[in-house]
Amino acid sequence: MAEARRAAAIARYGRGPRAAVAVHCALASGAAWAPVAERLGDLLTVAAPDMPGHGQSPAWDGRGDYQAAVAAGAGALCDGPTLLMGHSFGATAVLRLALERPDLAAGLILIEPVLFAATRGTPVFDALLRLERPAMAALEAGDAEGAARRFTAVWGGGTDWAALTPRQRAGHARRMPLVAAGAAGIVDDVGGILAPGRLEALAVPVLLIAGQDSPPVIAAIQAELARRLPRAHEVTVPGAGHMLPLTHPAAVADAIRAHLTARSG
DSSP: OHHHHHHSOEEEEOOOSEEEEEEOOTTOOGGGGHHHHGGGTTTEEEEEEOOTTSTTSOOOOOOSOHHHHHHHHHHTTOSSSEEEEEETHHHHHHHHHHHHOGGGEEEEEEESOOOGGGGTTSHHHHHHHHHHHHHHHHHHTTOHHHHHHHHHHHHSTTOOGGGSOHHHHHHHHHHHHHHHHTHHHHTSOTTOTTSTTTGGGOOSOEEEEEETTSOHHHHHHHHHHHHHOTTEEEEEETTOOTTHHHHSHHHHHHHHHHHHHHTTO
């Protein structure tokens, strides 16, 4: 874990009394947390690492499980019990960290966790696979930019691909293999997040935040997590999609502030 800590690029926000580690979504960087974290600077001191192969962090070495590598990188930034925050894939990584290292988890903020395995065996899971198939097919065919364009159309929260700069488009395309690498954790649940009794044993408070206009699989995932986590609270942001930390940062920050305040009083 110490090696992961030295290697990662880390954005830092706030000077609040409570330590937090925030993990971003796929294709982004720790800087994606700025709009939310800066609004919480009086409450939190946030470390937001770039996941391996993202932002300014070194490339992932391809060994083992990518979700586990991201979780380990987040854990390396914790000095005792820490508020763990994550968006999308990052939310699944901090949830896994909390289960594997409960001594490091003071609480969880999970924004749109893409733990697709939680819906396996349901129609919404089958619909999700159909939705993602074009992007993965393009990646397998060697068309990384086409894969990134299709992936962004589903998960970009309304991002206009044509409005992105050539550098942004190239960066998204370059990181698309990491999206595929993360599938073992979020589709196959190789980390055993959903193992019987495991979520039920997590004693810390958990805030689940979703966008009202996100793909239907998100609501199904969050409902399952809320059912199994003993101290979970759900918030839905009206008019928001999957990228709500960027599109609706005030609403996200307000929800986090209310959650933390209610549980510290």
